Amino acid sequence: MEHPFQHCSACGAGAPEPRSGRELVCRTCGYRHFVTPIPAACVILHDSTGRLLVIRRAHEPGLGRLGVPGGVIEGGETAEEACARELREETGLVVAAEEFRYFTSLPNQYLFQGFVWPTIDLFYSARVESFDAAVPDAAEVSQWMALPADKVPLEDFAFGSNAEAVRRWRMGVPF
Numbered sequence: 001m002e003h004p005f006q007h008c009s010a011c012g013a014g015a016p017e018p019r020s021g022r023e024l025v026c027r028t029c030g031y032r033h034f035v036t037p038i039p040a041a042c043v044i045l046h047d048s049t050g051r052l053l054v055i056r057r058a059h060e061p062g063l064g065r066l067g068v069p070g071g072v073i074e075g076g077e078t079a080e081e082a083c084a085r086e087l088r089e090e091t092g093l094v095v096a097a098e099e100f101r102y103f104t105s106l107p108n109q110y111l112f113q114g115f116v117w118p119t120i121d122l123f124y125s126a127r128v129e130s131f132d133a134a135v136p137d138a139a140e141v142s143q144w145m146a147l148p149a150d151k152v153p154l155e156d157f158a159f160g161s162n163a164e165a166v167r168r169w170r171m172g173v174p175f
Contacts, residue, residue: 004115005033037107037120041082042070042162044103044125044169045093047146052166053131054152055090056143061111062158064142068165070121083124091144092135093128100124104168108161121161125169 003024005016010031016024024033045053045068057067069090073082080097087093103123109116131146149170157163 002115003033003035004113004117009033035118037118038110039073039079040070040108040110040119040121041073041079041086042068042121042123042165043083043087043100044068044123044165045087045095045131046125046127046149047131048127048129050148051131051146052149052152052169053091053093053134054145054147054166055136055141056145057158058138058140058142065158066153066156066162067158068123068162070162072119073122079122080124083126087126090137090140092137093131093133095126095128099126101126104165106161106164108159110159119161121159121165123161123165 005024008016008026008029008031011026011029013026013028016026016033019025022035055067055069057063057065069087071086073079080100083100084095084097087095101124103125105120105122108119108121110119134144136144152166154163154167
């Protein structure tokens with residue numbers, strides 16, 4: 001099993017021994033390490049004409065590929081709060097957390113610090129009148145587009161979960 005643990009988090013001994021596809025145990029102290037999905041909040045934002053906001057990623061993983069705004073949920077934050085924060089950080093658009101409605105969840109994988117972490121991407125939708133106020137953060141987003149849902153090129157997405165969520169949005173099928 002490939003894993004990110006070079007040393008035991010409890011005692012500092014050498015790399016823990018894999019016990020299953022998600023569990024590792026320290027040979028010295030018995031501490032159990034787990035590789036479990038990291039929760040991420042993702043935004044399906046549409047405007048009054050039904051267009052979707054799609055971004056082009058300005059960093060790895062997926063540099064130059066498409067995505068929807070989103071990121072890891074921080075401690076003490078709800079998924080809706082994370083949607084509002086990530087949307088604001090990436091695009092400058094301000095939508096209150098209370099405006100986001102759960103759409104669907106999908107598994108994903110995210111390369112971070114040399115390890116492909118499992119994530120669970122929680123997709124929420126919200127509506128704005130227009131995208132005119134969008135001012136993307138260049139460190140996060142190299143381009144933003146407002147596209148009719150049926151014109152979003154699913155094959156250009158960095159993450160399969162994003163493409164699948166948009167596909168489901170097109171069909172009106174959350175699961």
